[in-house]
Amino acid sequence: MKxxxxxxxxxxxxxxxxxxxxxxxxxxxxxxxxxxVFGAIIGLTMFVTYVAAKxxxxxxxxxxxxxxxxxxxxxxxxxxxxxxxxxxxxIAGLISLYxxxxxxxxxxxxxxxxxxxxxxxxxxxNIGKYTLADILAYRNNPKATRIVGALSVITVSTFYLTAxxxxxxxxxxxxxxxxxEISVVTVGVLMLAYVLFGGMVASTWVQIIKAVLLxxxxxxxxxxxxxxxxxxxxxxxxxxxxxxxxxxQVAKILGDPAKNMSAAELGxxxxxxxxxxxxxxxxxxxxxxxxxxxxxxxxxxxxFFTVPTAQEARKSVIWAMAIIGGFYVLTLFLGMGSxxxxxxxxxxGVDKGGNMAAPLLxxxxxxxxxxxxxxxxxxxxxxxxxxxxVAVVAGLVLAAASAMAHDLYVGVIRGEHVTPAExxxxxxxxxxxxxxxxxxxxxxxxxxxxxxxxxxxFAVAASAxxxxxxxxxxxxxxxxxxxxxxxxxxxxxxxxxxxVSPNMTYPEKVRKDANKALNGTPASExxxxxxxxxxxxxxxxIIAIGKxxxxxxxxxxxxPAQPGLIEKIAKAxxxxxxxxxxxxxxxxxxxxxKLKKxxxxxxxxxxxxxxxxxxxxxxxxxxxxxxxxxxxxxxxxxxAVIIGSLLFRDRRAEEMWEELYVRQNTGIGAAKAAAH
Amino acid sequence: xxxxxxxxxAIEADPKFQNLHRRKSRFLWGLMAFSxxxxxxxxxxxxxxxxxxxxxxxxxxxIGLVFALxxxxxxWSIAVIYSKKANxxxxxxxxxxxxxxxxxxxxx
Numbered sequence: 037m038k039x040x041x042x043x044x045x046x047x048x049x050x051x052x053x054x055x056x057x058x059x060x061x062x063x064x065x066x067x068x069x070x071x072x073v074f075g076a077i078i079g080l081t082m083f084v085t086y087v088a089a090k091x092x093x094x095x096x097x098x099x100x101x102x103x104x105x106x107x108x109x110x111x112x113x114x115x116x117x118x119x120x121x122x123x124x125x126x127i128a129g130l131i132s133l134y135x136x137x138x139x140x141x142x143x144x145x146x147x148x149x150x151x152x153x154x155x156x157x158x159x160x161x162n163i164g165k166y167t168l169a170d171i172l173a174y175r176n177n178p179k180a181t182r183i184v185g186a187l188s189v190i191t192v193s194t195f196y197l198t199a200x201x202x203x204x205x206x207x208x209x210x211x212x213x214x215x216x217e218i219s220v221v222t223v224g225v226l227m228l229a230y231v232l233f234g235g236m237v238a239s240t241w242v243q244i245i246k247a248v249l250l251x252x253x254x255x256x257x258x259x260x261x262x263x264x265x266x267x268x269x270x271x272x273x274x275x276x277x278x279x280x281x282x283x284x285q286v287a288k289i290l291g292d293p294a295k296n297m298s299a300a301e302l303g304x305x306x307x308x309x310x311x312x313x314x315x316x317x318x319x320x321x322x323x324x325x326x327x328x329x330x331x332x333x334x335x336x337x338x339x340f341f342t343v344p345t346a347q348e349a350r351k352s353v354i355w356a357m358a359i360i361g362g363f364y365v366l367t368l369f370l371g372m373g374s375x376x377x378x379x380x381x382x383x384x385g386v387d388k389g390g391n392m393a394a395p396l397l398x399x400x401x402x403x404x405x406x407x408x409x410x411x412x413x414x415x416x417x418x419x420x421x422x423x424x425x426v427a428v429v430a431g432l433v434l435a436a437a438s439a440m441a442h443d444l445y446v447g448v449i450r451g452e453h454v455t456p457a458e459x460x461x462x463x464x465x466x467x468x469x470x471x472x473x474x475x476x477x478x479x480x481x482x483x484x485x486x487x488x489x490x491x492x493x494f495a496v497a498a499s500a501x502x503x504x505x506x507x508x509x510x511x512x513x514x515x516x517x518x519x520x521x522x523x524x525x526x527x528x529x530x531x532x533x534x535x536v537s538p539n540m541t542y543p544e545k546v547r548k549d550a551n552k553a554l555n556g557t558p559a560s561e562x563x564x565x566x567x568x569x570x571x572x573x574x575x576x577x578i579i580a581i582g583k584x585x586x587x588x589x590x591x592x593x594x595x596p597a598q599p600g601l602i603e604k605i606a607k608a609x610x611x612x613x614x615x616x617x618x619x620x621x622x623x624x625x626x627x628x629x630k631l632k633k634x635x636x637x638x639x640x641x642x643x644x645x646x647x648x649x650x651x652x653x654x655x656x657x658x659x660x661x662x663x664x665x666x667x668x669x670x671x672x673x674x675x676a677v678i679i680g681s682l683l684f685r686d687r688r689a690e691e692m693w694e695e696l697y698v699r700q701n702t703g704i705g706a707a708k709a710a711a712h
Numbered sequence: 713x714x715x716x717x718x719x720x721x722a723i724e725a726d727p728k729f730q731n732l733h734r735r736k737s738r739f740l741w742g743l744m745a746f747s748x749x750x751x752x753x754x755x756x757x758x759x760x761x762x763x764x765x766x767x768x769x770x771x772x773x774x775i776g777l778v779f780a781l782x783x784x785x786x787x788w789s790i791a792v793i794y795s796k797k798a799n800x801x802x803x804x805x806x807x808x809x810x811x812x813x814x815x816x817x818x819x820x
Contacts, residue, residue, distance in 0.1 A: 136776060140758060143783045147751040150790055154740050154747075270771030277772045308766045309758035309776055316759030323755060327748060350798060357791045361784050695720035701732060702806040704718070704813055 066411035070212050073412070073419045077249070078226065081423065084241045088234035095459035098235035099166040099438050100341040105240055107348040111355020114339050116243030118145070118330075118360055119250060120200065120428045121207060121391075121421050127364070128397075129390025130312065131371020133285065133380050135305075137312035138371055142364040144323050146357065148330035153353040156331040158346040159509045159700035167435075168337050169443040171505055175692030176516040179448050184523035186443035188500050189334040191527060193436035193470075194477070196333075196493040197429060201478030204425035210387060211395065211418040217479055223422075224475035227430045231437070231467050236342060239430045246423040251359065253420055254366045257394070260401045261373035276372050277303035285380035286311070292592075306375075317577060318662045325666035329494035332501030334435040346703045370394050377401070385630075395421070433474060437466035488539035492531060495665050499673035500526030507677045509700055514681045515689035521680025526673030533665035536651075538658040543645035545657070550638040556600030563592040578667070580659045601635045718817035723809065726816050732805040739797060747790050754783055
């Protein structure tokens with residue numbers, strides 16, 4: 037199962053300490069190029085913030101840009117919010133390493149927007165004002181629903197934020213080699229500048245600029261990769277199938293079964309499913325979290341309050357779908373292109389998760405690691421990735437700060453009795469609090485495995501936020517009791533299932549893997565064929581009760597012992613002095629250095645889990661077998677809203693239903709609500 | 713959020729609104745169900761119908777790749793179909809209700 041690590045962990049992958057190259061991907065003599073490009077992009081966004089700051093006077097300006105963003109602009113901004121470093125670098129990387137499965141992964145992210153388009157965007161525009169909790173509070177007890185709504189928004193944003201901060205710090209370190217702490221603080225301070233002074237106006241424009249840069253860079257790269265094949269899909273893929281590096285990568289993933297395959301078969305296998313995803317249930321669970329979670333992400337929802345009408349909200353989702361979908365189609369060429377131009381081995385050498393595929397492809401197309409243009413293009417892509425992180429963090433901070441200031445402070449503590457000036461002050465103070473928190477958490481979480489946090493953010497959004505928003509908009513009997521129950525149970529189930537899932541660190545397993553890497557595996561005897569067996573209980577494949585189902589396996593021959601790293605290093609050191617050819621010697625030295633690095637990593641892992649036998653939740657092995665809790669927690673979230681509503685009947689919520697339903701469908705009074 | 717001074721129940725009960733509600737619900741939830749169904753065909757196909765997905769139909773291009781690309785086409789088509797329908801039908805019906813809101817819903 038070595039390739040089936042969590043599906044929503046692209047950002048988390050960025051955050052593993054082992055990936056950080058010491059010097060950065062840009063060579064030192066071209067470092068000035070990096071700083072020039074970074075400087076230009078930061079300068080541009082700062083100018084935008086300066087202009088925007090003059091337009092931010094009221095709370096509405098700060099939270100929603102006064103509802104003055106057009107559909108087209110908002111579409112680009114939504115695409116900007118969504119195309120985080122995870123999708124830009126991560127998906128291109130997955131495709132470059134695993135082919136088809138990486139591309140399949142990108143589909144869910146686009147389909148998620150159908151839910152947003154059909155049932156969320158327009159009603160939210162018609163009902164809401166600044167925050168998700170506005171929608172929940174409309175016909176329910178405002179204090180109770182604002183508290184649970186705001187807490188859920190802050191929870192989701194914090195999870196997502198932490199993953200972005202840690203991932204961003206590592207990314208900048210890998211790309212240009214500046215310290216992790218400095219990267220995190222830079223990201224945090226820049227983001228604070230955008231949000232604090234420019235509010236939603238600046239955040240939106242920064243997202244638009246970044247999305248345009250991202251799409252432009254991708255189009256340029258794809259043209260450079262695809263043009264030599266006359267823009268023919270079969271001709272391009274033919275060269276992928278025929279590429280020796282791709283074939284070697286497939287052989288490496290498949291292991292033993294690859295021995296009987298021809299080179300052409302190996303290459304073709306890259307275009308077939310099954311190299312990355314092993315467990316179909318996990319994939320369905322992830323799909324559910326994406327399709328329902330996206331519509332519950334607070335920083336995405338908030339975007340619909342920035343347009344003047346439901347029609348513009350609709351238009352913005354359609355633009356966003358065109359941009360996001362178009363971008364994901366491009367990732368097919370970016371990923372496959374880097375697989376043949378740069379090679380999977382080189383990509384994985386810089387970063388195990390493949391996140392450097394697109395930047396390295398840019399460098400190759402510009403003329404390689406020793407050329408000026410190559411380094412300029414690498415620096416450009418790196419700067420876009422950096423802008424991406426800052427912009428996404430800005431959106432998240434704004435969402436969390438609005439929940440804190442608008443829902444908790446103004447709505448609950450002050451009971452809506454505040455002056456407009458106080459509202460803006462509250463918003464800015466909350467922004468500073470959330471921003472400082474983000475920087476602190478980012479630094480504190482250095483070197484931590486934050487892989488599960490993105491999965492958690494989507495899972496909580498799908499299991500708590502979405503059921504509540506959807507049912508209060510579409511189900512007459514939904515009320516305060518249902519919202520409170522749904523928020524609490526949805527959040528709680530999603531978090532606790534992730535805590536006992538394979539996403540967490542299990543010391544026993546870490547120790548076993550590290551020992552195996554160091555000492556190798558002993559010889560194994562021939563094994564008879566295994567017959568497929570169904571699971572013992574219905575749920576055995578999902579939770580650790582009884583035996584899970586068994587897949588059929590052909591008979592295996594006896595295998596000789598595999599040497600571990602210690603043995604390999606000893607042998608390599610022995611052999612080194614006997615190599616005469618200088619080029620061979622350099623290569624052998626490089627291999628040895630890599631072996632030593634792997635050994636250090638394995639030893640570090642062993643040290644980390646020394647004396648521990650249980651995971652954070654007190655388990656020796658995962659109790660919940662899926663990486664994503666969606667399959668269980670989403671239905672539970674919906675159920676909790678329904679049962680909660682039926683248990684605590686509320687006459688007022690039902691009396692207000694007609695008003696809410698007419699408004700969400702027609703938008704009567706929406707323009708007025710936006711004006712206040 | 714201050715309630716406007718309209719008789720919302722009367723508007724809700726108005727045949728015009730009921731007409732909009734019926735058409736919209738049927739259309740939206742139908743489209744939603746179809747899109748979820750079509751999306752999950754991809755992971756299910758990739759997991760359980762690998763032989764089919766591996767069948768090459770255009771040089772190295774196999775059914776799996778074509779199906780994955782079709783997901784994009786279907787998603788975009790749904791967006792276009794919905795937007796046409798909403799612009800031409802739902803917005804017009806809603807505009808009529810808004811124009812008559814004072815008359816149907818009058819002051820309480």
